[in-house]
Amino acid sequence: MNTDKAECGHLTEFSAQLARQLDAYLTFQHPDAMQQPDTWRQALAQPMPEDGIGIQAVLAELGEWVIPNGSPIPNPGCTAFITTGATTIGALATLAGSVAAPQRLGLTAFNFLEELSLDWMARMFGLPEEMKGLYSSGGSVANLVALGAARQAAFEALGIDPARDGIARPCRLYASAECHHSVQRAAAVLGMGRRSVCGIDTDQQGRMCPAALRRQLMADQQTNLLPVAVIANAGSTNRGAIDPLREIGETAAAYGIWFHVDGAYGLPGILDPRVLPLYDGLDLADSVIVDPHKWLGAPVGIGATYVKDRELLNRAFTQEAATYLEGACTNDVAAHSMDNLGIPYADMGVELSAPSRGAVVWALIREIGVAGLRERIIRHNTLARHVAERADAHPNLEVVSAPTLSICGIRYLSDRWRDLNELNRRIHRRMVQRGRAIPSTTLVNGTLAIRPCFVGARTTLKEADELVDEVLAVGQEVAQMNDEAAG
Template identity: 70%
Template sequence: MATEQAECGKLETYLQTLGHTLDRFLTFQHPDAMHEPARWRAVLERPLPAFGIGVDAVMEEMTRYLIPNGSAIPNPGCTAFITTGATTVGALATLAGAVASPQRLSLNAFNFLEEQSLEWLAELLQLPPAMKGLYSSGGSVANLVALGAARQHAFETVGIDPARHGVRGAARLYASSASHHSIRRAAAVLGLGRDAVVTIATDAEGRMIPAALEQQLERDRDQAMVPVAVVANAGTTDTGAIDPLQAIGTLAHRYAIWFHVDGAYGLPGILDPEVSPLYAGLELADSVIVDPHKWLGAPVGIGATFVRDRALLQRAFTQEASSYLERACTQETAQHSMDSLGIPYSDFGVELSAPSRGAVVWALLREIGAGGLRARIRRHNAMARQLAERADAHPDLEVLQRPTLSICCFRYVNAAYPDLDALNARIHRALVRQGRHIPSTTVVNGRLAIRPCFLGARTGPDQAQALVDEVLALGARFTQGPEPDTHNSGTMPDIER
């Protein structure tokens, strides 16, 4: 019988090499992956190997060709996405779980931290004490799980078990035009249909208009349909706008409709005293989501759903009993970690096999605590506000939407230039290719905006200032004007006070 060819040990040896290479990558002194793509593609783009090359040769290829040609996303100047590079402890905890607890099952320390860290998150983000959580792969699945609970609740109210018997009749989900596209996808996957999502108008700042919601609810009151949920945003992905949660939640309760708050990006903003009053009404929510792989600095692949009644999740998503999984022992009678599977998270969502995500969140919060996360959020929000202040003061810049959280939507302006959208698109593409500052763009009230989102633990105030300097320099070059004076831009005040 052939022996196993895969190396299953010697982690200390290989992690030293890997850690050295990753630390060099994190200096961000290397060229972009597209600088000489033929070099690494020649090594990586090969046929399926009939015979392996062994772990040492694989490590050689990883350190020479794979890691140095990785993503620009961890770069502190990359502000394009609402995900970022993991912090050190988040990456280490992920690796620890991959080796020591590859599933979130059984009565071990990793399984214990699933629930412990969810309770910490709920307390940190000021959720109602009764709310219980579940980890999933990110905000899209977190929204799906939350709306699955809403669907279960809504149809049970009219005497139907949708998880068992299917959806019957028309349904309605109410969400603003600024809601994340995962809301429509969740409606499709849950059998409600994308057309079940009714779009509610927003104001000039991208916030749902409660009066428009109420008018729609009144129109639908006597229709033969099941109202499933009202979805509000606690920080939109486009601009960081926070819907008026108090007014929307009050309406949802008055009409006896599930109230869901999508806080995948923006919910941690509640820790910033400058904006925390905007979260009034969060206590009315029946479900809330947040992504630790955004502001908390976890590796991508961790979202969290919180609901008032986790039994609804079990009724909505249970896979029912499997003959090969014994559940007879309780935690009180167990004498071995495999005497029980622990809390049945696999019955609360769509994943059966899932990593131990709770240990990652636990490690992140143990490292910096609530105070460290609050300081990070305040720093990033202040950066967006200060960028807006500098843009207000400069004749060649324009703020298209006032920052609420850590997103600032602004653009370069020149009265003589015929197409400002095209100009700013050109500036943005030049920024990306220069590689020092990589924001995204969005459209605000019909106008193209340059959109940095300050989020990563490595991102500090100098990135905001340098981004503006580069936008001004590029704008001046593309409009044939003189290079702007960026030396008198002032300094950012101490944002930790």
Template identity: 60%
Template sequence: MHRDAAETGDLQALLAQVGAALDQFLRFEHADPVRTNHEWRPRLDTALPLQGIGIEQVTDELITYLIPNGSPVAKPGFTSFITTGGTTASTLASTAASIAAPQRYLLTAFNFLEELSLGWLASMCSIGHLQGVYSSGGSVANLLALGAARQHAFEKVGHDPAAAGVHGRVRVYATREAHHTIQRAAGVLGIGRRAVRPIACDAGGRMEIADLRRVIAEDRQAGVIPMAIVANAGTTNTGAIDPLLAISEVAREHGIWLHIDGAYGLPGILDERKTHLYRGLEHADSVIVDPHKWLGAAVGVAATFVRDRELLRRAFTQEPADYLEGAVHQDAPSPTAEHSLDDFGIPYFDYGIELSAPSRGVVVWALLREIGVEGMRARIVRHNDLALRVADAAREHPNLELLLEPTLSICCFRYVSPDVPNLNRLNQNLHRRLVRENRSLPSTTQVNGKLALRPCFLGARTEVTHADELLADVLRIGAELVSELVANGTKSSENIQSGHNTLNL
């Protein structure tokens, strides 16, 4: 039977079915999708359909084959990357917006919440002196901030880089701990990835002020334009926070744009034990934060804040199009509007690189309306406490070693044994076996040349039990691997088969 594209079915009933399937998913009783791909892949890997099957059958396939075989990111024991499954409030808000306000523009309630929620977010994070715009994630958020910095640096020497192109050599200063999207942003903005000059870090992964001063002095002597200093308010690697106040003093002394990447760590300011680490934030020219990290939004919500949004407009404005600007009365103040189509509202499309963009403000609004600042503070404190809990265990247990004191909710530690000479390889194999058990799912990183297990606690559903399970799993698997090694009579080069692993120590 021919199915018309306009036939949508009973939305309420269908959403109820999908919601029940998602509730079941959140019990996390299902296997990893790689283990079951022989079941779902053949049912999904079909030819392009010439005739549709209808919305009811599509819903059934969503429930049967997709939802149970989704990502482990939402699991409470997932502590690998700095992302998480969206909370219920995030899901409800984004679902509502996808139908009721599929674009963030026009004079609607959703458009109103874009600016309102940006103000809430800035106030909560103590950057109320800045103006914001939402984007899809930290990659774009950093790009927008550095685009404003580029515009600022060149306008100071009488040049408009967005209109006329980039001329001359510029420099961005960032440590190797800065997120790699900084280099990509430099490439996209036309200043080149090599324009990002690395600044040394101390043993804790924080920017060395003396090296920053030295490098800036060298570049000034060479006639290079210092464009921006990028400081970290919580690195993705270890959660380190650069000395923001000291960096801000250098930036002000030289008239250099100060950008603070707080994509992950900026909400850490809510933990009063950590607030002092953010001194200097008030001097930033731009700051980013990703609500889809620590605040519980589903992936696709980031925010860039700058002192003056007109810099963003000059950096990213699009040329007018008759079908857009000509279709509304933008010259009339919005209070005189008689229809939501009379005005686009705040022109966010001129403050970034997205014309089409979903309503993201409603997600942040829903998150904060649900639990408020104090609820967010409690979550941040809980996650930081989980990192401290793991750190305390690593200090006390003879088979664990703490590699770096936690700053925020990341803890870097490893399993150790006197019977194993290659601890990096041991922990690498331990990590792979840990992941394949599909309960405790941290990532790894390098800390001063040592491979570390690196849980980052930020999921709204992650509790004390999950930190304790991680510790128990690491100790159990580590002991098993060392026992296998000793039983096979090798300490260096023989291979030990360990499930799907080959353990070569």
């Protein structure tokens, strides 16, 4: 089929068909993709076509073989990961951007919303007025960008431009022992090396110990290591722990070190008045990250980095001039949206080509407002507390990690099992295979916990209760199977 003819259809016709297919998927009445994997794999594993089959036929195949065999992650009962299914407006705004603004450049409404939505989030989360942001693909790149700024600042203080000339001295990053592993990866990519990350001890609740940080900083003063950043969690991915931000930030300031706060998951928790005091000290941060594709319900692929001095990002990540870009626009008075590239986001991070992410975040906030997002955050935190309360009240359950935010750790107890970690590991795998409630697991001080994380916009008290019921039902089933095997 001629390619031009294949593109002649109207979006309204085809998007309506796709919407019906996706609506059917969101009822979650279909079996899991691995129930009949051979069927859809054989249907899709066709030879590469020489001639195309057209939009209508491709949509039919999407609806029959691809969409119904998608991921269970958007299911309200799936609480395994901190990323979740996008809200409807998030998905629609993404579609709008992919059609109407496929690049993050130019003087368009979409690019206007990049800066506006970043400013909205900064105000919503109580960041200092001078903080400005940059979108990227998620927390991993957001941490990389923030630590790139920290590296730039540390070496510029020595009269060195590390982005231009490279690193001339071994570095040290100080992070909670429960920091996200993207911190180590960022250190590697930035040339400081994974071993430059020094894990600071945490307390029983998973929070960084400021005294341990101070001891390490004092010890490192006797070395040639250049301190680059102190990294605190505002909601760790493991347990949702919030480090004592003020004490850590004041310690970093006393030693003249960049203070970075990783709030990829947990920063929106500041909207819950019950935990708001735990964010005291956020104003001391030199950089903060947050992922709208976690708790705000954006499609996966949207993170944000905030820094007090965005010009540092320009120096850390600027690219060499390209004649095909620089000559395409002018700095004169704009009579056309392509007369100027707009804010040079491409020089502030690691992406040149990037989608219009700001319109998605703008749409999410515009749809339900700060009040709606606050209600969601409070609801999710309440769900985690509800799970903990039910576990406390049942003789066969135990709270392993009490919730601070929307993460809770529980385990099943049985006096017929010596190895409770193995028992709960089997319970978890059985729960996943049943597909009704799908949490993850984690280790908390050596104890394996079944770990739900409530972030899905569609997740309610019903799913929280179903999860506890599943742990109890499957726990009894697995314990009984063990008795029968032993007998």
